[in-house]
Amino acid sequence: MSTTIRVLIVDDHPIVRDGLRAAFNAAPDIEVAGEAADGAQAVRLAGELAVDVVLMDLRMPEMDGVQAIRRLRKSAPEIRVLVLTTFDSDSDVLPAIEAGATGYLLKDAPTDELLRAVRASHRGETVLATSVAGLLVGQVRKPARGGLSPRELQVLRLVADGATNREAAARLFISEASIKTHLLHVYAKLDVRDRASAVAEAYRRGLLD
Template sequence: MIRVLIVDDHPVVRDGLRAAFAAVGDIEVVGEAGDGAEGVRLARELAVEVVLMDLRMPGMDGVRAIQRLRELAPEIRVLVLTTFDTDADVLPAIEAGATGYLLKDAPTEELLRAVRASHRGETVLAPTVAGLLVGRVRKPVKSTLSPREMQVLRLVAGGATNREAAARLFISEASIKTHLLHVYAKLDVRDRASAVAEAYRRGLLD
């Protein structure tokens, strides 16, 4: 049995998904969560193998939850199931470590195949998402950083401390640290110096 956790803030969606799996012999829904933080906790507590993850939820969203699961339980496969297929949704989710990306209007049989494929470690993408990623390979994205993250990165590249950057942007030092953590994750680096170097390499800074 493939142990599945459903993470979605809409109870109707969770009920529909649970019903779709009810008559399937090799897939068992072992839990449900209404937000990312609860999803991360239950995924570990219930020895889940595949998580069906929505992206836009209150509190911890899907991308942050995927990142957290990758840190705490990298063996768990995360299959994004959402209504959004824009660059701003797809790319961060894939970069965070999702093994698949489906839209909620996918037929039940397609969803079942995707869960089984994710369990095997295979990548499963909705056709529109696959097309988007192919287009991005042909024409690479310069940056997935938000405008605020770019502001913080430019100040850091100019030698500003967290306190100085916070004063310049009229936000707290804690917010600066949070933005930097997002920058590190998106650029796949671990510190300020590496972030600046990688940003120059990608052409984000000049």
């Protein structure tokens, strides 16, 4: 059984694709299965080429990366999507994670870090650039405004019904990493530390029926 990881490179700049292809081709366990210049092409090729990991830029013509991630989550949920971009603002990071990205790296990442990230993503692990991880932690620590968001309530209702993170992710067509992030937000807003306490506190406050 082959352990080669088939990667689809998605970026609208040919020079970026060339550099990534060269880096991956030098790795014995990674194969560049194809390349795409926009999100629509990425969604089509991902299924045709039977890829394992999609390396996705965010800002592209025709269809941007976040839209493409959403499409892939519905059409091929087994494919891991690792964002590789120059942008690390919350307006870029949070929509990508919410859409189902399993990792988020910046284009200035060293080649060895990128290779490790692809391998980790293939194993189902979440990979985040340091600045991105810090941003998500900052979001979790923000004081609650107006209670839980609609998505946070959706996640909490599924947890209250006994769903695991994986089951909740499948129901909502998002990644397990997104479920964990939403639960961290819930814990912070309700001032609790675990799932059971979050559910109990939500019922106490009348947030759940």
